[in-house]
Amino acid sequence: MVTRNSSDVIVVGAGVVGAACAYYAAGAGLRVTVIDRGPVAGGTTGAGEGNLLVSDKGPGPELELAIVSSELWAELAALLPPEVEYEPKGxxxxxxxxxxxxxxxxxxxxxxxxxxxxxxxxxxxxxxxxxxxxxxxxxxxxxxEDAQVMPALVAAHLLRAGGDRVCLRLGEEVTGLLTGANGEVRGVRTSSGEVRAPYVVNAAGTWGGELARLAGVELPVxxxxxxxxxxxxxxxxxxxxxxxxxxxxxxxxxxxxxxxxxxxxxxxxxxxxxxxxxxxxxxxxxxxxxxxxxxxxxxxxxxxxxxxxxxxxxxxxxxxxLPDHLPAIGPDPRLPGLVHACGHEGAGIGLAPATGLIVARCLTGGDPPLDTRPFRPERFASASP
Missing domain, CATH: 3.30.9.10 (D-Amino Acid Oxidase, subunit A, domain 2)
Known part of the structure; x- marks a missing residue:
């Protein structure tokens, strides 16, 4: 069981992307702490229409991510309660x-x-x-293949589906990252104290760039x-x-x-x-x-x-x-232990399951469901002044 101040991974952000990261990480056997300065789905997720789309994406990495997510959404719909309003209406x-x-x-x-x-x-x-x-x-x-869900309820039920492997801390703002002697992640500092974990997932949505800066890296969200x-x-x-x-x-x-x-x-x-x-x-x-x-x-x-x-x-x-319209997903080589899952623009609800699965595979050493190189977080470094 997760303790309040330590776990295997900390997910910053309780929107649908953060919830999917927590769900798949918990399913892989990890103890997860989810931290958000507001409520569940209090940011972009709560203001979304719940679209799960392939129709608006041309061939390329984002469409590949959407196709994997579409298959995963169908699986999740069979597991989550009908209140999430999954509707494959096209x-x-x-x-x-x-x-x-x-x-x-x-x-x-x-x-x-x-x-x-x-x-x-x-x-x-x-x-x-x-x-x-x-x-x-x-x-x-x-x-x-286009579908729709009720996004705030999906986020809440994904977090609940993680069971006792997921500890939810709401109303706590992350104010800094904790690092070890060699610069690796050791957890986060919040408005309520320190939380320890060897991995931190940046699922902070629109504030993903702000969290990256707290970690000392640049991500232009x-x-x-x-x-x-x-x-x-x-x-x-x-x-x-x-x-x-x-x-x-x-x-x-x-x-x-x-x-x-x-x-x-x-x-x-x-x-x-x-x-x-x-x-x-x-x-x-x-x-x-x-x-x-x-x-x-x-x-x-x-x-x-x-x-x-x-x-x-x-x-x-x-x-x-993000400037190239692709999310940042995966480990950040500039800070060992930092993993990003943000920058999905208006497609985050649709792309959440594949993103969460990729993050869980990164954390456990498994193979991702698709080529993740186009989503590497450090791809913007050369454009930084």
Missing amino acids: GLVVASGEDGMAALRDFAVRQRQAGVTAEEVPADRLHDREPHLAPGLAGGFHYP LPRRGFVLVTEPLPRVVRHKVYAADYVADVASGSAALQTSPVVEGTRAGPVLIGASRERVGFDRTLSTEALQRLAAGATALFPVLAGVRVMRTYAGFRPY
Whole structure:
């Protein structure tokens, strides 16, 4: 059993990525302490829509991570309680014109070559998938492997599933790392005292760069703000996650300016979730009227029926952005014992299981489920001033 002040590994961050790291580490027989300065899912996870997507990722390392995670999510869904609302409802990407449809076809060809199922939906069959879609769209692609969960509940249940091998310490801020005579990790210092372990996992999300600096290493994680509109509960007027073709380009963009593209999805509970916006404004939570107006206009352009629906609330969250749009996962050679699991931007919920499994394999000497070299944390060192 884990004691309050010592364990085999400390995971900093109780969001879904940290919870997945703890779950798989505990499953490998390790004693885990999870520390967070706030509550479970109090950061990016709690502000997420719960998307588990392969549809928005082109061939490459992130898609490989997403494919592994998609398989793991199906396994987890059979183990976790139904309250986590795992729903393999699929995604639908639509194009307004022929140029957009041609781009979607090219994208789908490359995704299929990487192992993703992508089914073309001609314009005259779109309403079979989504009866309330706007008329006049050029067509789209259906991605049956896309799914959704309730992210905060997933994080909580993954931590609970770790059993007595997981000790949860909430409301404690990590203020420093403890090191040994040879500079190796020996634990962390928190607002409540010292916690000892030979490994520390940086799953601090948007604050991953701050934790890295406490450890004396550079990891350029920046917050990328986004807003979500939540409607009143409705009958199931939106069956899939539906988004416009330009969403993929926005995800891949490194621009700091405000970008919006319509993303609309229904939930089992009834409300429709409307996104997506992206901008780099630090940790500024000020409500952006422009962003909200753009989101509403984009959603009603896709689903005119939403024009008469009330928005009950809106919330902001911060995606942990890294310049090459790939997370940092794995041991940091600059500080023995430090392992990173952060920088997933808006895909952290979907990529959490594969990330957690990789971290657990790193900690126990096992083989990772895929090539982790593209995610190595030190890859930004040469770009540092």
